Amino acid sequence: QSVLTQPPSASGPPGQRVVMSCSGSGSNIGSNYVHWYQVVPGAAPKLLMYRNNQRPSGVPDRLSGSKSGTSASLVISGLRTEDEADYFCAVWDDSLSGVVFGGGTKLTVL
């Protein structure tokens, strides 16, 4: 059971917009920055978004992040087949004194 809650799956056809959510509590998302990572089997995990809505160099602007209260979202616009991957949110939890992850959302591009 993960501390952060993510829907297990999401999908959409190429070109569509998809929203992936991450729900937590006051001791984690409610108090700290949320970061997002992409995991593709056989590849190194990749940082997609840091500090809620900051894109690292090289991440396209069709990806965006936001946070409100104890929830956060990662939006991918203009879906591409290469977006198929697992997406994880992560945040520091003040109560647990550690980094916690969501269970991950598996994105399928139909």
Add this chain to the structure above:
Amino acid sequence: QVQLQESGPRLVRSSETLSLTCSVSGAPIGGYFWSWFRQPPGKGLEWMGWIFYTGSTNYSPSLKRRLTLSVDTSKSQVSLRLSAVTAADTAMYYCARVRGYSGYEALFYFDSWGLGSLVTVSS
């Protein structure tokens, strides 16, 4: 561009100690924290802990009793030792570079990762 590569035994016997090394290239190991994660088959990511290049550590409370991280700046390597392993420790193990400011752990994030090393614990 920083590159990280995990290495170590792929098979470890139950009750023994799992040891992995993360070799860092393309960037200095000094000045940064370095973190370890794992992902059991079919499950999510788990943060294990991090170590500053000076040797200062912070461990996940759930692994604190069994986990030891160390750093060798002369070899640009960070190492992990997990004792008394069980089948539940079977996972892909990743190392990553930490970005953020020392003393502000809540701001930390992980900007460069290795490919991972799959470790299986056998009975």
